[in-house]
Amino acid sequence: MIAIVMEHKPFDVERREALVLGDGPRIGPIEVDKLTDDLSKIIMRMIQVNSSLQSRQRGTLTELMSNHAAGAPAADISAQLANLPEIVGTMLRHPELFARHVDIGIHLLSQGALAGRDRELAILRIGWLCQAPYEWGEHVLVAKKLGIAGEEIERITVGSQAPGWSEHEQAILRATEELHGNAMISDATWATLSKRLDDKQLIELPIVIGQYQAVAYYQNSLRLRLHDGNLGLKAR
Numbered sequence: 286m287i288a289i290v291m292e293h294k295p296f297d298v299e300r301r302e303a304l305v306l307g308d309g310p311r312i313g314p315i316e317v318d319k320l321t322d323d324l325s326k327i328i329m330r331m332i333q334v335n336s337s338l339q340s341r342q343r344g345t346l347t348e349l350m351s352n353h354a355a356g357a358p359a360a361d362i363s364a365q366l367a368n369l370p371e372i373v374g375t376m377l378r379h380p381e382l383f384a385r386h387v388d389i390g391i392h393l394l395s396q397g398a399l400a401g402r403d404r405e406l407a408i409l410r411i412g413w414l415c416q417a418p419y420e421w422g423e424h425v426l427v428a429k430k431l432g433i434a435g436e437e438i439e440r441i442t443v444g445s446q447a448p449g450w451s452e453h454e455q456a457i458l459r460a461t462e463e464l465h466g467n468a469m470i471s472d473a474t475w476a477t478l479s480k481r482l483d484d485k486q487l488i489e490l491p492i493v494i495g496q497y498q499a500v501a502y503y504q505n506s507l508r509l510r511l512h513d514g515n516l517g518l519k520a521r
Contacts, residue, residue, distance in 0.1 A: 296442075298518040301416045306517070310508045314374025318363045320353050323380040327373055330387040337394035338427045342370055342513070372509055386499075393493055398485040401431045403457050407490065408497045409441045410461040417501035418517035419509050425520035435521045453481045457490070464494050 317324060332346045349365045376383035397404060405428040412420040425438055440447040445459035456477035460470045470478070470491065478487060511517050 296413075296416055296518070302418050302517055305416070305418055305505050306508060306510060308508065310371070310375065310510060312375055312378060312507055314369075314371050315377045317366045317369070317374060317377070319359070320362060320366070324366075324373075324377060325350070325353075326384055327377065327380055327387070328369075330384055330391060331370075331373060333391045334387060334394060337391065338430075371512065372504075375507060375509065389496055390500075393489070393496060397493070398483070398489050399493065402433065403453075403482075403486075403490075404493055405431055405433060406441065406454060406457045407461050407494050409438065410444060410458050411465060411494050411497050412501055413442050413444075413518075414462065414465045415498060415501035415505065416518065417505050419504040419511060419515065420497065420501050422511060422515035422517045422520045425516070426514070438521050452477060460490060461494050464491055465498070 320328075328346055328350060331342070332350065335342045335346060345365075345368070349362070349369075352365065353362055393399075393404070399407075405424060408424050409421065409428060412424055428438060429435075437449075440449060441458070444462055445455045450458065456474050459474050460478060463470050463474060475487075478490070482490065
């Protein structure tokens with residue numbers, strides 16, 4: 286099998302973000318003033334995701350659920366609900382699907398077989414190839430907490446052809462490029478990955494990449510806006 290070689294072409298970040306984000310969300314968030322069962326389930330899943338990623342939103346969501354459990358006044362709960370991340374309010378329009386989709390993410394992030402660095406290299410590469418401002422910006426923050434440096438993040442925008450990657454890291458990035466371009470990892474790339482990854486990790490890698498390509502699809506198509514320090518495609 287012939288490997289797919291991705292030619293590096295600089296993206297026009299300003300133009301892309303104007304396209305994806307410029308007109309605001311296509312489907313706005315639901316206005317919520319009370320904690321319904323559907324909302325509680327989604328918030329609990331988002332807490333699990335944010336805990337796995339050590340995200341900045343974890344404290345806000347956890348405080349909301351703690352206050353609710355402690356019987357805080359309804360007015361205080363309503364005020365906290367008004368400050369929920371926009372993605373929660375938007376995806377409440379299809380709560381059953383979103384909850385199940387998030388469950389896969391929780392498993393990959395908290396119980397996945399891949400090393401965190403490998404996982405984030407793949408997620409960032411697919412996020413960049415999909416030119417997904419929300420996903421890219423969020424996972425730059427995650428990657429930095431795992432010790433992936435800004436210079437490395439810049440090289441991810443170039444991809445597997447950039448100098449400086451180890452053989453294994455180059456194969457992770459190339460596998461992502463091949464899946465994006467040809468929906469399959471080549472024999473040569475698979476052989477390199479197999480030097481370091483076991484069977485579970487080899488199965489998991491394309492699932493991680495597919496999961497986050499799907500995330501990029503809905504975040505871009507819904508035009509979910511950036512928030513709270515997410516710098517979009519400019520993040521490094």
